Amino acid sequence: MRKFAVISALLVIVTALSGCAQIARGRAEIDKLFITRILSIDKTPDGKVMLTLTTKSLQIGGNGGGGQTQKGESVVSEGDTVFEAARNLLIYADRRPHYGHTEYILFGEEIAKEGLLPYLDFISRQYEFRYNAKVYIVRGATANSLVKKTNTQKMFVGDRIASIEESAQNTTLSTTVTLNEALLIFDNKNLATFLPFIEEKKAIIKEGEEEKSDVLLRGYAIFKRDKLFTFTSEEQARGISWIMNRSGSGIIIVKSKAGEKVSLEIIANKAKQIPRIEGNELRCTIEMSITSNIGEIMGTETLLNPESVKYLKTEQEKIVKQILEKTVRLSQENNLDQFSTITKFIFKYPMMRDYFEKNWKDLYPDVKFDFKVDSNIKGTYLLNDPTGSTEKVMGE
Amino acid sequence: MSPNAKNNTPESEFQTEDKLYNTSTEVTSDNIRSMLGSNADFTSRTFLIRDNSKIPATLAYIDGLVNSKLVNDNILKPLAQEKQFDTCKTAADAIGLISMGIVYSSAMKLRTNLKDLIDDILEGSIAIIFNDAKTAFTFEAKSDLKRAISEPAAETVIKGSKDSFVEELRTNTALCRKKIKSPYLSVEEISVGKQTKTTIAIVYMKNIANRKLVDEVKQRLEAFDISATLTPGVIEELLVDDKYSTFPQVQYTERPDRFCINIVEGRVGIMIESVPTTYIVPGTLLQFIQALDDYSFHFIVGSALRFLRFLAMFVTLVFPGFFITITTFHPEMIPTELTFSIVASREGVPFPMFVEVMILLIAFEFLVEAGLRLPKAIGQTVSIVGALVVGQAAVEAKLVSPATVIVVAITAIAGFTMPNQDFSNALRLWRFIFVILSSIIGIFGLTFGLIFLLYHWCKMETYGVPYLDPFVANEDEQLHDTLFRFPFSTMKKRPSSLNTKNKKRME
Numbered sequence: 001m002r003k004f005a006v007i008s009a010l011l012v013i014v015t016a017l018s019g020c021a022q023i024a025r026g027r028a029e030i031d032k033l034f035i036t037r038i039l040s041i042d043k044t045p046d047g048k049v050m051l052t053l054t055t056k057s058l059q060i061g062g063n064g065g066g067g068q069t070q071k072g073e074s075v076v077s078e079g080d081t082v083f084e085a086a087r088n089l090l091i092y093a094d095r096r097p098h099y100g101h102t103e104y105i106l107f108g109e110e111i112a113k114e115g116l117l118p119y120l121d122f123i124s125r126q127y128e129f130r131y132n133a134k135v136y137i138v139r140g141a142t143a144n145s146l147v148k149k150t151n152t153q154k155m156f157v158g159d160r161i162a163s164i165e166e167s168a169q170n171t172t173l174s175t176t177v178t179l180n181e182a183l184l185i186f187d188n189k190n191l192a193t194f195l196p197f198i199e200e201k202k203a204i205i206k207e208g209e210e211e212k213s214d215v216l217l218r219g220y221a222i223f224k225r226d227k228l229f230t231f232t233s234e235e236q237a238r239g240i241s242w243i244m245n246r247s248g249s250g251i252i253i254v255k256s257k258a259g260e261k262v263s264l265e266i267i268a269n270k271a272k273q274i275p276r277i278e279g280n281e282l283r284c285t286i287e288m289s290i291t292s293n294i295g296e297i298m299g300t301e302t303l304l305n306p307e308s309v310k311y312l313k314t315e316q317e318k319i320v321k322q323i324l325e326k327t328v329r330l331s332q333e334n335n336l337d338q339f340s341t342i343t344k345f346i347f348k349y350p351m352m353r354d355y356f357e358k359n360w361k362d363l364y365p366d367v368k369f370d371f372k373v374d375s376n377i378k379g380t381y382l383l384n385d386p387t388g389s390t391e392k393v394m395g396e
Numbered sequence: 397m398s399p400n401a402k403n404n405t406p407e408s409e410f411q412t413e414d415k416l417y418n419t420s421t422e423v424t425s426d427n428i429r430s431m432l433g434s435n436a437d438f439t440s441r442t443f444l445i446r447d448n449s450k451i452p453a454t455l456a457y458i459d460g461l462v463n464s465k466l467v468n469d470n471i472l473k474p475l476a477q478e479k480q481f482d483t484c485k486t487a488a489d490a491i492g493l494i495s496m497g498i499v500y501s502s503a504m505k506l507r508t509n510l511k512d513l514i515d516d517i518l519e520g521s522i523a524i525i526f527n528d529a530k531t532a533f534t535f536e537a538k539s540d541l542k543r544a545i546s547e548p549a550a551e552t553v554i555k556g557s558k559d560s561f562v563e564e565l566r567t568n569t570a571l572c573r574k575k576i577k578s579p580y581l582s583v584e585e586i587s588v589g590k591q592t593k594t595t596i597a598i599v600y601m602k603n604i605a606n607r608k609l610v611d612e613v614k615q616r617l618e619a620f621d622i623s624a625t626l627t628p629g630v631i632e633e634l635l636v637d638d639k640y641s642t643f644p645q646v647q648y649t650e651r652p653d654r655f656c657i658n659i660v661e662g663r664v665g666i667m668i669e670s671v672p673t674t675y676i677v678p679g680t681l682l683q684f685i686q687a688l689d690d691y692s693f694h695f696i697v698g699s700a701l702r703f704l705r706f707l708a709m710f711v712t713l714v715f716p717g718f719f720i721t722i723t724t725f726h727p728e729m730i731p732t733e734l735t736f737s738i739v740a741s742r743e744g745v746p747f748p749m750f751v752e753v754m755i756l757l758i759a760f761e762f763l764v765e766a767g768l769r770l771p772k773a774i775g776q777t778v779s780i781v782g783a784l785v786v787g788q789a790a791v792e793a794k795l796v797s798p799a800t801v802i803v804v805a806i807t808a809i810a811g812f813t814m815p816n817q818d819f820s821n822a823l824r825l826w827r828f829i830f831v832i833l834s835s836i837i838g839i840f841g842l843t844f845g846l847i848f849l850l851y852h853w854c855k856m857e858t859y860g861v862p863y864l865d866p867f868v869a870n871e872d873e874q875l876h877d878t879l880f881r882f883p884f885s886t887m888k889k890r891p892s893s894l895n896t897k898n899k900k901r902m903e
Contacts, residue, residue, distance in 0.1 A: 010847060027838070029749060030723040031742040035735055056736060100728025101735055128728060 033098040034075060037158045039133075040143030041082070041119050042108035048078045049111075049119075051085045052144040053097055056156045074147065082122045099128040103158055105135045105179060106143035106198075112221065112228035117186060120226075124183055131180040136161070137221040139199040139231055146200050149213040157215060161198065164217045168196075172238045172250030172266065174217050186226055190360045192336035194220040194240055197231055222336060229334065239327025242320075243271050243286060243339050252292060254315035256308065260299030264292035264316055267378065275345045282367045284341055286328070289374035290320055309377050317375035324371050332365045341367065421510035423532045425454035425525050431514055432456075443472075446481040451490050454525040457537075461520040466537040470500040471522060487526040494524070494533055503536035515593070542567060543672075548650045550817070555692035560650045565595055565669040571652040572599060572667075576660065580604070588617055588631070596631065599655075599665035606662065606895045609859055613664050613677060628671045635666070635677055637858050642825050644818035645858040647679040654688055662896035678858035678894075680865045682878060684819035685709060690881050699880035706879055708810035713823050713849075715810070716753050717830035717842050719803045723749050725838030737799070744794040750835035752796050756804040757828065759786045865893040 040052035054074045075093045079085030089097050105123065107116060123129050138146045151157040168174050174196040185193045196217060203212040219237030222229045232240065241247035252264045268291040275284045294312070297303060303312065331338055342360050346353050356363070416431055425440065432438040440456040453475070457467070475481070478498055484490045495506065507513040507523070513532050517523050520538035525531075545567070548560035561568045569583050580603040587593050596617060600610050613635070620634045628648070636645040649655050650673050658676045659665050666675040676683075685705050690698040722729045723738060730738065745752060763782040770778055790796045807827065814820035826849060833841030856863035866874035874892055876882035888903075890896045 006851070007848065010844060027724055029742075030727050030735065031739050031745075033727060033739075035727070035732075035739065037732070098727060101732045103732065130728065 028096060032095050034093045034095040035098050036102045038104045038106060038147060039099065039102050040106045040108070040147050041111055042142040042144050043111040043114065044078060048080060049082045049085045050076060050078050050144060051082070051089060052076045052147060053089065053093070054147050054151060054157070056158060076144065082119050099126060100130065102129055102133050104161055105133050106146070107135070107137050108142035108144070109137065109139055109228065110142070112137050115226040117226040120183055120186065123179065129179065131178065133179045134176045135179055135182045135195050137195050137197040137228065139197045139218065139221070141200055146198070146215065149200055150215050160215050164215065168217050169248035170250065172241050172247040173234055174219050174237050175241055175246040190337060190342045190357060191340055192338045193223040194338050195223065197221040222334070222338065224336060229336065235323055236327050236330055239323045240338060242269060242288060242324065243327065245271055251295065252316055252319055254312055254319060256297070256299070256301055256303060257311055258299065258301045260297060260301055262297050262303065262312060263295040264312065264377065265295040266290060266292050273339065273341060273344045275341065275348050277349065282345065282363060283370065284344065284367055285370040285372060286324055287372045287374070288320060288324065289376070290316065291376040291378055292316065293378055313375045313377050316377070317373045320373045320375065321371045328369050332367070335361060335365050337364050417511055417514065419509040419511045422530045423508060423510055423513055423525060424527050424530065425456070427510050428456050428513070428525065431510070432517070445475050445484070445490050446478070448481070448484065451484055451487050452527065454527065455522065456517060456525060457522040458517060461539060462522050462537045463539045467522050471524070471535050471537065474499050475524070487528040491526060491529055491531055499535065501535040501537070505534045507532045507534055545571070551649060551651050551654070551688070551815070553688050553692065556688055557653050559652055561652060561672045561674055563670045563672050565597060565667055568667050568674065569597055569599070572656055572659070575652055575656040584614070586614065586617055588620065589622055595669040597667040599659055599667060601659055601662065604660065604662045604890070604896050604898050605664055606897065610664055612859055613666065628668060628673055631666065631668055632675065635675065638856055641852065641856060642822040643856070644684060644816060644822065645679050645856070645863070647676040647683050647816070648673050648818070649676065650674070651688065662890050662894040678861040680858065680861060681853060681863050682866070684814065684816040687815040695881050695883045702881055703879055705813055708813040709823065712807050712811035713827055714830055714842060714846070715807045716757060716803060716827060717834035717845070720749050720753055720831060721834045721838045721842050724835065741797040741799040745797045746794070749800070750831070752800045753804065753831055756786070756796055756800055757831065760804055760808050761824070861893045866891065869893065
């Protein structure tokens, strides 16, 4: 009897107190699910919410002889609210949509301008979504049209975005923002969100080939509260990535004394915001250390001497400082604290937390920013002098 | 005549035999013949010692159980030719001479009651009966009815000795003595089974083993009133604490080295006559996962192999259930690309995942059973049928998906890594429970099953030792030989749970 009581108690705890009221109803065979890889959210011309679920092509067969490819599928539904649109998906899809594998959440430009919070709120409440799904804004089009145009039988658009995400690490153009990060930033009223944006671009094709579209990652979309405000230039995107310590490698092009272009490959960079109050003035120093290698010289000049390297260091410093200044200026002009400068002030002056939080909108545009760049050039991949650099000597 | 009528006929004869078969019946050749005379293999003849008509004697034995050459050369020859018998005038004189060792036998017994005499004859002795003196001598002259010591069939090791126990109890005790040359090695024998009178040897180290443990083993074996103990399972049931648990509580081995290692550790060994498998008590969970090779290899390699076995235990137990869980209830737990592979592999399969897994698991059990029962010569057929029909054909016919075949195959292979077949069988059974629970309420069911299994293990005890020892109630260095095997130099003490007399394994 005691055993029976223990078993029953365990059974009751496991089933009844699990937090899931209809536990057994969650059952569904995996092949009866529409496993969403990309969720696109747009606004239709008549003001409705349009959801597009896209899944990847399936490899079917495989009895030793290859197998056939099934084209990736999309399901579209509309509704007055995002919840209704999601429910309507059940009508259009032959399988139950499953969001557990959604890797990308794409928002069209129009809907982003109206505000993302209602949609992000819906997504965050839907238990199936993963919080590491990446959020992108589609520039100049609806997310639905971008997916339609770029999703081909050979290349799934999700895989293409994944590959450009990887290469973005080497260009300092943009970085990924996860759903979790986006929600955290949106929750802070003093911060401005930046989300990476993608856009459609005509792919380079051979003569006679059909026209193709490709996806490119271009920079960041800047938000004022939850509404899309503007898109950054490539330079500003780099500045944001640097200040927020979100960048990997990248190329800085400087000119040598002789006016030849030199490509410096960034191998390390780190930025730090140091806030302080001087009199009645809020000041913030952005200290950045950047280390690069000489990647290539577009000329014949030999730069492997201390004097030339010192010159290049100074040039690198100038360019980095310039980018940082431009980025911060734009941010202050628009009164959008994308760099979480308020947090740095609160950490330094915790007793003034309430004051900062209440008045940050008025304070931020007047914060005096200073820039200190520690520019380093570690070495070079060039083991030999550039071709042609000895020509003069031999000619003499 | 009906079968019942046939069975009723000899009832009166049984009653006669029951009356004779006791320690108060006199030893006479007639009584012997009344008891055993109806058997075709019973042989008896009367002869005269040194041709002296005053000293008749009867020779009695079971043909086949005794060695004829030994009987002729060592017993009958001296009785017929030894000149010292010329001085005998009565049977009593001859008995006196035989008692003094005139017959060449190391194991001679004087019997004055019929029960003892018959027991000796049935054990393979030859009897010389003196009707006048109501006395008999029995001489041990067992025939060589034993199998040679061969390599262990079920417990193979890469390093280590290649001998194994045989059906002959005395050979087995000798194998044990050969490995433990200690005067403290004790071999006690008891007889179990009314009809079979199977001799069981209890082997332990007097200076190490806990006396209470030895007494408990003896008590359990003696307390059981059973007619036959021909299968080891009967003895095993006598020894276990929890008869309803599918998990083994007694360790078995056919390897003398493994048996002796455990004896020296302070455990008690049990050898059964005519059974080449020996038992060791108490048996704990860890022992069923440990293999002898763990101690033969370098301790890092041994540890890795043992950890792998623990992993295999977990895999074989929960993998099919977990697979059902993630594919039916929690697909978000599967990596994205793998999800699509599974979906693609299930294309066209009509059954739900639960049915698919059950079909394959049951088919696998059929194959295992068939493989065990089939004669070796046609055993390969099962593998071919298994691979082609269950594997390839079922996948091609879209009865099952390749992913499920792989899951069940991994489960099966993982199960075969268990060194103890009883333990492996228990895991096989529990696997089905987990599959059913998983198919009802997903990960909650699986978790419930695991909690219940843990509860079951936690409440089990064998001879006062927790089944999960040394993971529970352990002392200091006992964990050095569990998930991983530490160097021998760190394992200086014997298992504390055994409460041995001598706790130190090494100084």
